[in-house]
Amino acid sequence: MSTAIIGAGVMGETLLSGLVRAGRRVDQLMVGEKRAERARELEERYGVAVVSNREAAAKADTVALVVKPQDMGDVLDEIAGELRPGQLIVSLAAGITTAFIESRVPEGVAVVRVMPNTPALVDEGMAAIAPGSHCDESHLTEAESLMASTGKVLRIPEKQMDAVTAISGSGPAYIFFVVESMIEAGVHLGLPRATATELVVQTLVGSAAMLRETGTHPVVLREQVTSPGGTTASALRELEIHKVRAAFLAAMEAARNRSRELAEGS
Ligand SMILES: NC(=O)C1=CN([C@@H]2O[C@H](COP(=O)(O)OP(=O)(O)OC[C@H]3O[C@@H](n4cnc5c(N)ncnc54)[C@H](OP(=O)(O)O)[C@@H]3O)[C@@H](O)[C@H]2O)C=CC1
Numbered sequence: 001m002s003t004a005i006i007g008a009g010v011m012g013e014t015l016l017s018g019l020v021r022a023g024r025r026v027d028q029l030m031v032g033e034k035r036a037e038r039a040r041e042l043e044e045r046y047g048v049a050v051v052s053n054r055e056a057a058a059k060a061d062t063v064a065l066v067v068k069p070q071d072m073g074d075v076l077d078e079i080a081g082e083l084r085p086g087q088l089i090v091s092l093a094a095g096i097t098t099a100f101i102e103s104r105v106p107e108g109v110a111v112v113r114v115m116p117n118t119p120a121l122v123d124e125g126m127a128a129i130a131p132g133s134h135c136d137e138s139h140l141t142e143a144e145s146l147m148a149s150t151g152k153v154l155r156i157p158e159k160q161m162d163a164v165t166a167i168s169g170s171g172p173a174y175i176f177f178v179v180e181s182m183i184e185a186g187v188h189l190g191l192p193r194a195t196a197t198e199l200v201v202q203t204l205v206g207s208a209a210m211l212r213e214t215g216t217h218p219v220v221l222r223e224q225v226t227s228p229g230g231t232t233a234s235a236l237r238e239l240e241i242h243k244v245r246a247a248f249l250a251a252m253e254a255a256r257n258r259s260r261e262l263a264e265g266s
């Protein structure tokens, strides 16, 4: 099965590199990219063929669309004439619905919507996938296998996609923001930056491993750290006073709403 990736920015290259690491034959992969300099870079780095979007759409069994939501309409208009029934489109764009894509491609082209995230770059991605209206099990399995090359895959109904985008799609940015804030706090408390960074990164990795390996609820894990009358309780009180929990809720609501707006083309 050949796969084309149209839009080789951050996420497109992440997918491409994951497929190469997972052992997909490079001669079964191609990239649609308009900038000559970027095309050369990808050819040199991965040995992959870089072609026009039209050629990619005409040749590949599966076409992964990884352009910005705002560019999706133009790209679909460009490639629609090359697509044929039986092909699969996998869209990784935030907000864009399968119905939008289906309305712009020939009848019988299957569409799967995916929301990946950047930890896919280190094979720890979290991707959610949802079928469009002309998908069968083989299309979902192919999309799943595409995304499984870079991490976990979860099947969800499409109506959950905007919320998923707000949680796991954008999620790494919130975590990096917390990490950055903790490192700055360490520096403020007098630690060398390198020490603060090592302490915070390993604390993050260790905490994530505890969540995954014990399956214990985060509240219980948090209580285990919080000694009566101790340091953690003092810190957590400040986080509550500063409404950090409410801020997270508002932030993710804003991301969900933005995903809905992107669907409307704004
Ligand atoms: N980054 C992330 O964490 C995540 C991103 N996504 C989704 O992935 C998609 C891409 O995002 P991201 O990688 O961050 O964005 P980037 O801007 O890094 O990548 C988009 C790429 O598409 C290229 N492009 C634009 N128009 C065309 C075209 N007509 N034909 C071919 N290529 C084109 C751009 O090229 P050029 O720069 O030359 O214009 C660029 O390389 C978005 O839809 C986003 O919602 C989903 C989940 C997570």
Ligand SMILES: O=C(O)[C@@H]1CCC=N1
Pocket (backbone or CB within 6 Å): 094, 165, 169, 170
């Ligand atoms: O910020 C964005 O719009 C994309 C989608 C999810 C993560 N990055």
